[in-house]
Amino acid sequence: HHWIQDQVVRIVWLFGLNLWIIAVMLTLLVVLVFSSFVPEVNSLKCMHNATVSDIFYEDHGFSTGSADFLIPIGILNCNPGLDRCVVFHQMLVTDYMNLDVATKDPDYTNHIKNHNYKVSGRACMSESDCNKIKAQKADICIRSVGGQSCYCTTGACNGIDKLSLLIPLISILVYFLSN
Structure with missing residues (x-):
C-alpha cells in the first residue's frame, strides 16, 4: 500500500515538475516573441x-x-x-x-x-x-x-539574432509537450 502511495506521489511530483518547466519555457517564449517586436532605442x-x-x-x-x-x-x-x-x-x-x-x-x-x-x-x-x-x-x-x-x-x-535564441527554446518546449 505504501509502494502505491509512493508511486502516486512520484508521478504527481514529476507531473508538477514538467508543468513548471513548461510554464517557464512558455514565459520565456512569450518574452522573446514580444521583445522581438519592441524597437530597441539606442541599443544597436x-x-x-x-x-x-x-x-x-x-x-x-x-x-x-x-x-x-x-x-x-x-x-x-x-x-x-x-x-x-x-x-x-x-x-x-x-x-x-x-x-x-x-x-x-x-x-x-x-x-x-x-x-x-x-x-x-x-x-x-x-x-x-x-x-x-x-x-x-x-x-x-x-x-x-x-x-x-x-x-x-x-x-x-x-550578430544579435533573437530567432537564434527562439528556435532551441521551441524545440525544448515541443520535446516536453510530446512526453
Whole structure:
C-alpha cells in the first residue's frame, strides 16, 4: 500500500515538475516573441574592426613601401546619430575623415586618423555616410559585389539574432509537450 502511495506521489511530483518547466519555457517564449517586436532605442550594436594602410616615403618623396595593419575591436554599441551597421571597402583616410562617423565615434576614429593611406572595415555609420560611400541595404553585413559596401539594421546583421535564441527554446518546449 505504501509502494502505491509512493508511486502516486512520484508521478504527481514529476507531473508538477514538467508543468513548471513548461510554464517557464512558455514565459520565456512569450518574452522573446514580444521583445522581438519592441524597437530597441539606442541599443544597436555592430561589429567594429578596421584595416588601415600606410605608405612610407623616403626623404626625396619617393614611396619606399607600404604596410597594412588589422585592428580588431569587437561588438560595440552605436553612438547617437549612427544607426547603420556598415561593412565598408577601402577608402582614403582623408575621405573617411569627412564622414559623420569620424566625429560621432571618436574612439573608432582614433584607430584610423593617424594613418596616411586607406582604411576598410566594419563600423556604425549614419544614413548620410551610407549615401556618401554608396552603401547598399543588405540582409546580412557582408561585403557586396561591385566594390560597394553594405549596411544593415537587423539583428542578423549585427550578430544579435533573437530567432537564434527562439528556435532551441521551441524545440525544448515541443520535446516536453510530446512526453
